[in-house]
Amino acid sequence: MKYDVNEQGFYGDFGGAFIPEMLYPNIQELKSSYRKILNDDAFKKELASLLKDYVGRPTPLYFAKRLSEHYGANIYLKREDLCHTGAHKINNTLGQVLLAQRLNKSRIIAETGAGQHGVATATACALMGLECIVYMGAKDIERQAPNVSRMKMLGAEVRSVHSGSKTLKDATNEAIRDWINNQEDTHYIIGSVVGPDPYPDLVTQLQAIISEEIKKQMDGLPTHVVACVGGGSNAIGAFYHFLEDETVKLIGVEAGGLGIKTDKSAATLALGSRGVLHASMSYLMQTSDGQVIEPHSISAGLDYPGIGPLHAHLHDCKRVLYSNVTDQEALEAANRLMQLEGIIPALESSHALAYLEKMTFNSTDKIVINLSGRGDKDMSTYINAAT
Amino acid sequence: MSTLKKVLETKKEGLLNIYCTAGYPELNDLPTIVNALHDAGVDMVEIGIPYSDPIADGETIQKSNAVALKNGITIDLIFEQLKECTPDIPKVVMTYFNPVFKYGLEHFCQQCQKVGVDGIIIPDLPIGLYQASYEEMFKNYGLSPIFLITPQTSKDRLQLIDDLSSAFIYAVSSSSTTGKATGGLSDGNTYLSGLKDLGLKHPILVGFNISTSDDLALVQKHAHGGIIGSEFIKYLSDKPSPEVAAQQFVKEITKG
Ligand SMILES: Cc1ncc(COP(=O)(O)O)c(C=O)c1O
Numbered sequence: 189m190k191y192d193v194n195e196q197g198f199y200g201d202f203g204g205a206f207i208p209e210m211l212y213p214n215i216q217e218l219k220s221s222y223r224k225i226l227n228d229d230a231f232k233k234e235l236a237s238l239l240k241d242y243v244g245r246p247t248p249l250y251f252a253k254r255l256s257e258h259y260g261a262n263i264y265l266k267r268e269d270l271c272h273t274g275a276h277k278i279n280n281t282l283g284q285v286l287l288a289q290r291l292n293k294s295r296i297i298a299e300t301g302a303g304q305h306g307v308a309t310a311t312a313c314a315l316m317g318l319e320c321i322v323y324m325g326a327k328d329i330e331r332q333a334p335n336v337s338r339m340k341m342l343g344a345e346v347r348s349v350h351s352g353s354k355t356l357k358d359a360t361n362e363a364i365r366d367w368i369n370n371q372e373d374t375h376y377i378i379g380s381v382v383g384p385d386p387y388p389d390l391v392t393q394l395q396a397i398i399s400e401e402i403k404k405q406m407d408g409l410p411t412h413v414v415a416c417v418g419g420g421s422n423a424i425g426a427f428y429h430f431l432e433d434e435t436v437k438l439i440g441v442e443a444g445g446l447g448i449k450t451d452k453s454a455a456t457l458a459l460g461s462r463g464v465l466h467a468s469m470s471y472l473m474q475t476s477d478g479q480v481i482e483p484h485s486i487s488a489g490l491d492y493p494g495i496g497p498l499h500a501h502l503h504d505c506k507r508v509l510y511s512n513v514t515d516q517e518a519l520e521a522a523n524r525l526m527q528l529e530g531i532i533p534a535l536e537s538s539h540a541l542a543y544l545e546k547m548t549f550n551s552t553d554k555i556v557i558n559l560s561g562r563g564d565k566d567m568s569t570y571i572n573a574a575t
Numbered sequence: 576m577s578t579l580k581k582v583l584e585t586k587k588e589g590l591l592n593i594y595c596t597a598g599y600p601e602l603n604d605l606p607t608i609v610n611a612l613h614d615a616g617v618d619m620v621e622i623g624i625p626y627s628d629p630i631a632d633g634e635t636i637q638k639s640n641a642v643a644l645k646n647g648i649t650i651d652l653i654f655e656q657l658k659e660c661t662p663d664i665p666k667v668v669m670t671y672f673n674p675v676f677k678y679g680l681e682h683f684c685q686q687c688q689k690v691g692v693d694g695i696i697i698p699d700l701p702i703g704l705y706q707a708s709y710e711e712m713f714k715n716y717g718l719s720p721i722f723l724i725t726p727q728t729s730k731d732r733l734q735l736i737d738d739l740s741s742a743f744i745y746a747v748s749s750s751s752t753t754g755k756a757t758g759g760l761s762d763g764n765t766y767l768s769g770l771k772d773l774g775l776k777h778p779i780l781v782g783f784n785i786s787t788s789d790d791l792a793l794v795q796k797h798a799h800g801g802i803i804g805s806e807f808i809k810y811l812s813d814k815p816s817p818e819v820a821a822q823q824f825v826k827e828i829t830k831g
Contacts, residue, residue, distance in 0.1 A: 196703070204701060204704070205701060206672050206699040206700070206701060207699055207701070208630070208631040208698040208699050208723065209698065209722070209723040209724060209725050209728060209747070210631065210723070210725050210727075210747065210750045210751070210752075212725075212727070212728070212732075213727045351637055351641070352627065352628070352641075357628070361628050361629075361630050364630045365630060365631075365632075365633070365752045368630075368631065368750065368751060368752050369750075369751045369752055369755065371727075371750060461677070462676075463673045463676055463677055464671075464672050464673045464676060464699070465628065465673065466628075466630075467630075467699065472673075474673070474677060476677070477649050477650055477674060477677065477678065478626070478650075478673045478674035478675070478676065478677030478678060479626065479627040479644060479674070480627045480628050480673075
């Protein structure tokens with residue numbers, strides 16, 4: 189595929205493995221084995237069976253009639269919110285847990301922002317009987333309390349991270365440090381298409397099932413596919429099998445926070461410059477001295493100052509258009525979906541929905557919105573916003 | 576020949592390298608600390624350029640980085656401060672790839688040469704990228720790259736690292752983040768006792784998790800020297816005078 193990672197682990201200028209020597213053996217082990225394992229028939233069969241009977245895949249591609257009437261176009265929702273645990277994140281964690289078993293790792297670590305990846309990891313670990321430790325920023329622990337309880341009930345240990353901005357970026361640092369200190373028995377399940385090579389490709393391959401299904405479910409090609417972008421895993425999952433169908437417009441929506449003209453935003457491609465965060469070259473929000481800027485988004489899952497290297501590449505070669513919407517626009521879009529379709533979306537996914545307001549339509553347009561997750565975890569934010 | 580290479584050539588054992596974070600505990604403490612360490616007989620200093628996301632560092636150095644950034648430290652200011660440090664002690668800088676990349680690698684190397692920095696440690700700089708893009712540049716500015724090795728580093732990789740080195744090799748005492756000291760390195764540590772038998776051309780300094788004078792004596796016995804970081808940062812944290820603290824610390828850690 190034209191946009192696949194090269195031998196050196198790069199997508200164009202982006203990617204690579206900027207890791208300290210202490211992680212070299214782990215990354216080498218993963219790099220030399222992951223493709224073989226992903227392509228192994230027994231692995232594929234086991235994963236496919238879990239995705240069907242445990243996760244509930246394929247998820248529906250739902251024609252949103254009233255939303256379509258509202259905008260005067262054909263709008264389809266890819267219902268990742270109906271996945272077991274409530275978001276697309278489980279597609280990745282089940283695959284990686286099966287991978288970890290084949291690498292003989294008994295201890296799993298993960299980082300989480302909104303808690304969805306943490307819950308999905310804790311779930312997969314409970315299913316396989318593996319020890320699970322989830323790093324989560326102290327600020328996110330506060331604003332995503334239901335998911336913290338969920339992880340604990342599922343048997344995971346949640347470790348609160350107090351460094352930096354106390355959000356996703358810092359939880360990721362802490363997970364990497366844990367891996368440095370426990371490399372022999374531990375597999376790190378990273379939650380998005382970020383991190384050192386081969387993680388961006390590994391997670392891309394595991395999430396690509398989203399677009400594989402959309403392609404089968406749709407009569408012909410869509411005109412647009414729209415997804416929110418934190419690190420970028422649900423977006424790449426929804427885009428992947430359309431990347432070479434150049435007529436399909438692909439749109440990634442970042443979190444604009446209070447707006448990209450303020451200093452409270454998480455729109456990496458609008459505000460960032462090239463650099464290395466979490467061991468890969470990409471775009472990131474940073475000062476002129478290369479210090480990472482603490483981002484802001486109402487949505488914990490999008491509150492990240494970087495973006496996956498494949499997205500940086502797709503941005504630079506203009507295959508995908510990256511835009512952003514504000515906290516307020518996302519909240520309004522969430523309410524619209526609740527009232528027109530009876531669906532409470534995750535705050536992250538609401539960013540993709542909000543982009544509809546910025547589009548002009550032909551009545552024949554077929555627009556797929558990747559509804560990456562459901563809004564149960566965001567109830568307190570929605571309730572506060574309504575009062 | 577660089578000051579660093581000269582020291583390595585004349586002193587073959589018992590080397591002591593002490594790490595400090597620029598901008599910590601107070602913004603302009605660096606020259607005072609470096610000069611005091613020199614006066615106390617330390618062989619070389621490792622100067623940490625703070626970064627917001629130091630993934631190879633444990634809590635102590637993370638905190639010193641955060642404090643230094645809060646104090647307002649910048650790379651340019653560090654270069655200014657380095658001009659006030661005695662030229663007589665060899666200096667290496669330790670930082671992460673991103674600040675140097677953003678600053679501009681060539682500009683960074685130029686500045687290092689100007690202020691008498693002889694070596695650079697960038698733990699997350701991939702060796703392949705170094706060879707492809709930066710080896711020539713480092714040479715042009717008289718900078719020695721200093722690479723880490725761990726107990727897990729393979730023979731082939733050790734060979735490659737030795738070939739690319741021009742000063743010393745930084746052996747981490749065990750695969751961990753900095754400052755994970757668990758109450759002393761053990762004399763029976765076969766990794767440490769095997770270091771001299773690795774057959775490397777360059778001297779080896781052992782760093783990470785050296786917290787007592789016994790630890791230091793042990794790594795100085797098995798390798799060419801030791802590097803102390805977190806323990807010194809901790810020591811500095813609650814002392815009124817960094818100058819006195821630096822001298823006192825060296826005295827204690829060397830049992831002088
Ligand atoms: C529902 C949902 N959507 C999107 C994201 C953002 O992640 P990514 O950009 O990797 O899809 C998250 C992250 O927590 C999420 O929970």
